[in-house]
Amino acid sequence: xxxxxxxxxxxxxxxxxxxxxxxxxxASLYQVFQGVxxxxxxxxxxxxxxxxxxxxxxxxxxxxxxxxSSLLKIRQKDFEAIENExxxxxxxxEAMGKVNSRIGKLKESSGNTIKVAMRVLSYPLFVxxxxxxxxxxxxxxxxxxxFR
Numbered sequence: 722x723x724x725x726x727x728x729x730x731x732x733x734x735x736x737x738x739x740x741x742x743x744x745x746x747x748a749s750l751y752q753v754f755q756g757v758x759x760x761x762x763x764x765x766x767x768x769x770x771x772x773x774x775x776x777x778x779x780x781x782x783x784x785x786x787x788x789x790s791s792l793l794k795i796r797q798k799d800f801e802a803i804e805n806e807x808x809x810x811x812x813x814x815e816a817m818g819k820v821n822s823r824i825g826k827l828k829e830s831s832g833n834t835i836k837v838a839m840r841v842l843s844y845p846l847f848v849x850x851x852x853x854x855x856x857x858x859x860x861x862x863x864x865x866x867x868f869r
Contacts, residue, residue, distance in 0.1 A: 725828075726762070727757045754793070788835065796831065806819055
């Protein structure tokens with residue numbers, strides 16, 4: 722979702738760059754991705770988690786922040802490579818074609834990275850849930866045995 726939004730924002734930035742070429746503005750794909758992630762995706766995820774999981778949403782939001790921060794650091798070189806691949810002689814259509822193909826590849830690899838990270842992070846959450854469930858069951862048994 723972040724990459725799709727980044728692509729749309731980058732297309733808009735490309736249009737603005739074409740319109741204001743004499744001003745020397747350059748659309749940075751990485752900066753657009755960073756902005757979309759920090760100002761659109763993560764705040765939305767935080768609001769949803771706070772609404773759906775009021776007790777543990779902050780923990781999950783923190784984990785997701787860490788995953789996205791590391792993903793941004795990992796992907797910075799990829800975005801710079803995409804920008805370097807686009808030459809001044811490329812037409813806007815050619816440039817967007819290159820960006821689209823590279824973003825498609827990034828979406829696949831980022832999806833796999835996030836899946837692996839969530840699998841790794843789900844194990845401690847599973848252990849914590851089992852631990853809390855066991856403590857709750859023991860307290861319930863203790864309560865029943867004392868006040869029976």
